[in-house]
Amino acid sequence: MVADLPLPATPSRPIQRTTFPVNSHTTALITPAELTARSTGDTAPIVIDVRTPAEYEAAHIPGSVNVPLPLVTEHATQLAAELDGPVVLVCQAGTRARTAHTSLAAAGADQLSVLDGGVTAHTATGADVRRGRARWALERQVRLVAGGLVATSIMASLRFPRARFLAGGIGAGLATAAVTDTCAMGSALSRLPYNRGGRAVTLRDAVQALRTARGTAA
Numbered sequence: 662m663v664a665d666l667p668l669p670a671t672p673s674r675p676i677q678r679t680t681f682p683v684n685s686h687t688t689a690l691i692t693p694a695e696l697t698a699r700s701t702g703d704t705a706p707i708v709i710d711v712r713t714p715a716e717y718e719a720a721h722i723p724g725s726v727n728v729p730l731p732l733v734t735e736h737a738t739q740l741a742a743e744l745d746g747p748v749v750l751v752c753q754a755g756t757r758a759r760t761a762h763t764s765l766a767a768a769g770a771d772q773l774s775v776l777d778g779g780v781t782a783h784t785a786t787g788a789d790v791r792r793g794r795a796r797w798a799l800e801r802q803v804r805l806v807a808g809g810l811v812a813t814s815i816m817a818s819l820r821f822p823r824a825r826f827l828a829g830g831i832g833a834g835l836a837t838a839a840v841t842d843t844c845a846m847g848s849a850l851s852r853l854p855y856n857r858g859g860r861a862v863t864l865r866d867a868v869q870a871l872r873t874a875r876g877t878a879a
Contacts, residue, residue, distance in 0.1 A: 688762050689774040691749055693783040696776060699747075700724070706747035706772075707874045711761045712780075714862055716753065718793040722783060725751060726874050728867040731852070733761045736864050741768035743871045748772060753798045754779040757847075803847050807831050 691699075699706060708725035710717050717727040730752070733740060744765070750758040750773060758775040766773060776783060784790050797805075814827035834845065 688759050690777040691774045692777050693786045693788055696722075696749055696783070697786075697788055704747060706749045706774075707744070707871065708749045708751055708776075709761070709871075710751045710780075711757050712752050713799060714860065716798055719795055719798075720780060720784070720790050720792045722751060722780065723789055723791050724874070726867070726870045727862055728871070729862055730757045730761055732862060732864060732867055734764045736867075737764040737768035739864060740867065740871070741765050741770035743868055743875070744770045744772075746772060746875065747774070749774050749776055751776045751783075752779050753800055754781055757799075799847050799850060802850050806846060806850065807835060 696706075696708070700708075708722055710721055710725045710727050711730040711733055712727070713729055714727060717725075721727070728740065748765075748770070750761050750765075752758040752761075755775060755778060758779065762773050762775055778785075780790070811828045811831050814824045814831075817824035818828075
């Protein structure tokens, strides 16, 4: 009979935890309900509305600061330097806010989040919205212009066959906008007088408004 031999002791190994790097360019989303709850807390975020001044005048979240998207993309570095706390970026549905998030994050801003569904979702929850003169949202203007150009080109192609290529170009542009999550037509329309509201927002205006909002949030 062979005696059982003791097994060699296995040295204990500390448990290793795998950590994953955080992508600073990942867009964090916040729901309208979460925004409402945080707005009354000690760490209330600054809400930046990146829509056009006209859209902002028509309806906006009380206390939000209007910094139109073209201003954000052109002066991201200066604006990012003014953001040292939690910030929620807002637009009509979320697309422009995500673009602003990308620009500001690349410029060094952190603690950024985007309101999921934008002002449309915020309004649908019954949350407080300050209203003014009614205007068409930029996304609605894009649908009108794009649809009008496609319909016109198809009708014109009955007499001028090459006009159908305009419809193809519009379709390609919309597909590109979906893939890249940007909209060149919307950017162009935002610069029209109709979308400027009573007064265009300058970089100086935006910086001053952000400093005021920062003092209020503190």
